[in-house]
Amino acid sequence: MPSFASEVKNELAHLTYEQPCDRRAELAALLRMGATVSFGRQHTFGLTFISKNAAVARKTLQLLKSQHAGLHTEITVSRSRQLNKLSSYQLRVAPSPMGTELLTQLGFLHEGSLNVESDWPILRKSCCQAAYLRGAFLGGGSVNRPEASYHLEMVTGNYAFSQLLYQLLHRMQFPVGVTERKDGYVVYLKEGDAIVDFLGMLEADKAVEAFEVARNVKEVRAQVNRIVNCETANLQKAVDAAGRQLADIRLLQAAGRYAGLPELLHETAAGRLEHPEASLSELAATLHLSKPGLNHRFRKLHALAEELRQERTQE
Ligand SMILES: [Zn+2]
Structure with missing residues (x-):
């Protein structure tokens, strides 16, 4: 099964910007990510672009051709050769006057330097x-x-490029982070809303929809969990209450006070002993009493048990 990331990339790779300024910006970043510049004779430049995603390689080729027809x-x-390992696709523009022209159009060559800072001038418009x-x-x-934890990242081996991506996202008010890892510098988003906004800005509509569906599922699940937790808490309370009542009754039994209990209290205690796991309402129904009525009787039993406990501590 292809990863979700490659599904998103396949979706994006099939989209084409109408404006030349946007195609140029998309290509510039693609090359910053995956290309190395090569140097030829007579100050000519070329480049090699490598990707493991066929759609991305095709997209890059298409953008290169649209940038420079010839x-x-x-x-x-x-x-x-290894199973499960992806093939890699390599696009090469040999060092040539045309390669030099292309890199100049993209702003990569600026007075002979390949500084990433030269990308800012092509990033003026949103x-x-x-x-x-x-x-x-x-x-x-x-x-x-x-469905998994929210995480989106862009990884590059180029520190200056990671800083540029970070600053760009930061200016756009994204809650962006940047960190260094073994495989490079990682610019990342961790919040669901930010990831959906980011993918929306990239026009990855299918991916955005997948996030919205998953978010609904997550919300329903959280709601169900809340209800279950609440029921568990109530159940625990009932069990705790029954446990306290049984402890009171057993204490009265141990002290020889059970048989002599007033009739109504005796009936209540016997009912609890017979149904140790019943909730208060279930026991009330069995004994044909109201819940407050039954509660009142348990309070009396509790008072008697507490008297005994105090007598014992005084002894
Ligand atoms: Zn534009």
Whole structure:
């Protein structure tokens, strides 16, 4: 079964932005996530992009072509020999004047440097910011199944890029966190609402719906748990009350005071001894009494037992 994260990526990979500014931003983040820049002769640049997701690789290729129509790309698929291991897809743009042109258009090459800071100028408009985040998620994102605990993350080996993603999400008022892990720098969201907002901004409508369905199920389950807990608490109270009543009666028996109890109290005590597990209302019904009436009698029995207890402590 494909992971939920790859389902979301497949959904996103099939969406295409209409505006060129957004396609450029999406591609820039995808490449920041998954590409390494290579250097050729005469100050030419190329790049190699690797993904384990076929839809993401196709998407990247499509964006590269839309960014630069004549771009020459090579694609290789390396099938893993190990079972369960995913194949990886490699897109390569050889170092060439065209590769250099592409990287310049994306803002990657800025006066000869590859600084991530150069991405800020393409992130001025909110449409481009969303597209950039979609690219980052496609390139290095993951999200837990909505039934599991809430967690969405984007992992990159590039510290400056993780800071940029963090700052971007922070400016957009997302409750975002960033941490370092063995596999890289992790920019993450932990709140259900934030994850749904994020996926909504990326236009992952199916994923958002999956979250909404799961959230309803979670809420119903929590409600059922509350009711069950409440019933358990009531049951416990009843058991505790019956336990106290039985302790009172056994004390009176042990002290030889049981036989001599007034008739009504004797009847009550005998009823409790006969039905030790009955709730107060069940016992009241058996004895043809009202609940408050029965409670009143137990209070009297309790008072007698307490007298005995006090006598004993004084002795
Ligand atoms: Zn835009």
